Amino acid sequence: xxxxxxxxxxxxxxxxxxxxxxxxxxxxxxxxxxxxxxxxxxxxxxxxxxxxxxxxxxxxxxxxxxxxxxxxxxxxxxxxxxxxxxxxxxxxxxxxxxxxxxxxxxxxxxxxxxxxxxxxxxxxxxxxxxxxxxxxxxxxxxxxxxxxxxxxxxxxxxxxxxxxxxxxxxxxxxxxxxxxxxxxxxxxxxxxxxxxxxxxxxxxxxxxxxxxxxxxxxxxxxxxxxxxxxxxxxxxxxxxxxxxxxxxxxxxxxxxxxxxxxxxxxxxxxxxxxxxxxxxxxxxxxxxxxxxxx
Amino acid sequence: xxxxxxxxxxxxxxxxxxxxxxxxxxxxxxxxxxxxxxxxxxxxxxxxxxxxxxxxxxxxxxxxxxxxxxxxxxxxxxxxxxxxxxxxxxxxxxxxxxxxxxxxxxxxxxxxxxxxxxxxxxxxxxxxxxxxxxxxxxxxxxxxxxxxxxxxxxxxxxxxxxxxxxxxxxxxxxxxxxxxxxxxxxxxxxxxxxxxxxxxxxxxxxxxxxxxxxxxxxxxxxxxxxxxxxxxxxxxxx
Numbered sequence: 311x312x313x314x315x316x317x318x319x320x321x322x323x324x325x326x327x328x329x330x331x332x333x334x335x336x337x338x339x340x341x342x343x344x345x346x347x348x349x350x351x352x353x354x355x356x357x358x359x360x361x362x363x364x365x366x367x368x369x370x371x372x373x374x375x376x377x378x379x380x381x382x383x384x385x386x387x388x389x390x391x392x393x394x395x396x397x398x399x400x401x402x403x404x405x406x407x408x409x410x411x412x413x414x415x416x417x418x419x420x421x422x423x424x425x426x427x428x429x430x431x432x433x434x435x436x437x438x439x440x441x442x443x444x445x446x447x448x449x450x451x452x453x454x455x456x457x458x459x460x461x462x463x464x465x466x467x468x469x470x471x472x473x474x475x476x477x478x479x480x481x482x483x484x485x486x487x488x489x490x491x492x493x494x495x496x497x498x499x500x501x502x503x504x505x506x507x508x509x510x511x512x513x514x515x516x517x518x519x520x521x522x523x524x525x526x527x528x529x530x531x532x533x534x535x536x537x538x539x540x541x542x543x544x545x546x547x548x549x550x551x552x553x554x555x556x557x558x559x560x561x562x563x564x565x566x567x568x569x570x571x572x573x574x575x576x577x578x579x580x581x582x583x584x585x586x587x588x589x590x591x592x593x594x595x596x597x598x599x600x601x602x603x604x
Numbered sequence: 605x606x607x608x609x610x611x612x613x614x615x616x617x618x619x620x621x622x623x624x625x626x627x628x629x630x631x632x633x634x635x636x637x638x639x640x641x642x643x644x645x646x647x648x649x650x651x652x653x654x655x656x657x658x659x660x661x662x663x664x665x666x667x668x669x670x671x672x673x674x675x676x677x678x679x680x681x682x683x684x685x686x687x688x689x690x691x692x693x694x695x696x697x698x699x700x701x702x703x704x705x706x707x708x709x710x711x712x713x714x715x716x717x718x719x720x721x722x723x724x725x726x727x728x729x730x731x732x733x734x735x736x737x738x739x740x741x742x743x744x745x746x747x748x749x750x751x752x753x754x755x756x757x758x759x760x761x762x763x764x765x766x767x768x769x770x771x772x773x774x775x776x777x778x779x780x781x782x783x784x785x786x787x788x789x790x791x792x793x794x795x796x797x798x799x800x801x802x803x804x805x806x807x808x809x810x811x812x813x814x815x816x817x818x819x820x821x822x823x824x825x826x827x828x829x830x831x832x833x834x835x836x837x838x839x840x841x842x
Binding site: 337375377408409423 | 615616621625629680684687688691692696697698834835839840
């Protein structure tokens with residue numbers, strides 16, 4: 311499948327990452343097979359897929375960590391094999407990658423030296439990520455949320471055109487995850503951000519495009535807003551007449567109904583009313599992205 | 605946000621920062637290696653049997669402790685790999701082979717600290733206490749102590765690094781970091797036992813022969829590492 315976000319012209323020339331017939335894997339075992347897509351519009355492209363589908367392999371290959379068995383990765387038409395091209399992207403792994411035995415400040419300085427960022431960039435990032443109070447703490451002394459914040463901070467040391475973020479909010483509490491999502495959303499205003507996640511609601515909240523991977527192949531590349539779910543699920547909260555509803559469809563405070571589409575909601579409400587059910591709230595429960603995992 | 609993305613050409617070298625970090629990672633081993641080698645050197649210098657014991661034993665004991673003191677390079681590699689640091693450095697464009705070589709250079713640097721300190725204290729003390737520097741001692745240091753120190757340190761480090769990439773990470777004394785010091789200590793220990801057992805006339809042949817053989821083995825291992833260490837080997841577990 312060849313997919314592209316090219317209907318929207320990039321507002322920065324060359325701000326485009328393309329995988330062309332990419333096959334890659336580990337020690338000769340193919341994980342990705344013939345992956346092709348182009349991301350050219352500044353936006354967040356959420357990469358979704360079940361465990362083992364090839365998301366991390368795709369990111370590692372696009373970041374130049376793994377060499378593809380065949381195919382090419384290009385940024386602005388130039389191969390990722392060139393150092394100048396590679397310098398246009400940032401990669402955030404699913405592992406923290408903070409060296410042992412360093413304080414937060416030293417770890418940032420370490421990456422700043424590799425990135426050729428300056429002392430002022432380290433200070434700016436410490437303030438931006440609100441990790442200044444942690445600067446003298448060793449990485450091992452931090453909580454999971456603080457560790458993730460420090461880990462993600464390196465991508466703000468230098469501005470790049472393309473960002474490959476492998477599960478940046480995994481294992482974080484909702485508050486920290488929301489803060490990190492906000493930072494990434496701001497970043498995506500004029501950048502191409504590929505963002506892998508298992509969280510469908512997060513994907514729908516921040517993503518403009520979805521790239522679905524299944525068994526090493528791209529199974530879908532689409533604007534999220536254009537996706538339609540095959541099932542449409544609503545939750546109904548009631549304030550009377552529960553007795554006429556089957557208890558097995560109750561999930562928490564809501565009774566769950568699966569409909570063929572949103573146009574069926576008024577009919578459902580009429581039906582409930584005729585049964586004496588007093589409806590307090592109707593909430594859309596389903597996420598079209600769920601179908602990608604079905 | 606910082607400066608605009610631009611082409612910035614060559615990457616900076618991470619060799620010196622790798623050495624500093626290796627020094628920190630292996631500081632306990634370095635401390636033990638340094639301390640024990642200096643204590644033993646002092647004991648040998650004060651031995652009632654004098655110059656003969658020093659001349660035959662001092663050149664043999666230094667590589668033991670130098671290889672022990674040089675574990676920081678391997679420990680850094682194992683830790684960086686499991687924590688995903690190597691993955692990041694490769695993403696920045698640093699070649700995997702460079703990361704491997706940097707850890708070997710760190711090993712060489714750390715073993716040089718122990719070797720240099722032991723030679724300075726041992727040979728300095730030997731001269732200060734009124735003993736002349738004999739040709740036998742000179743030959744033993746040049747033909748055995750120096751090459752065996754680097755060979756055993758590099759052997760332990762490269763075996764530990766390659767082993768860690770080929771196997772599941774373990775914790776504790778059966779980990780690569782726990783077993784590798786034994787790999788480094790074993791060859792000079794065997795030579796020490798063998799050299800003490802043979803006739804004095806055979807001493808030089810046994811020690812220099814062992815050191816040359818071991819240097820050749822390490823050279824083969826390092827050449828093989830270019831095939832064994834594909835870039836997938838540098839990645840953390842998924």
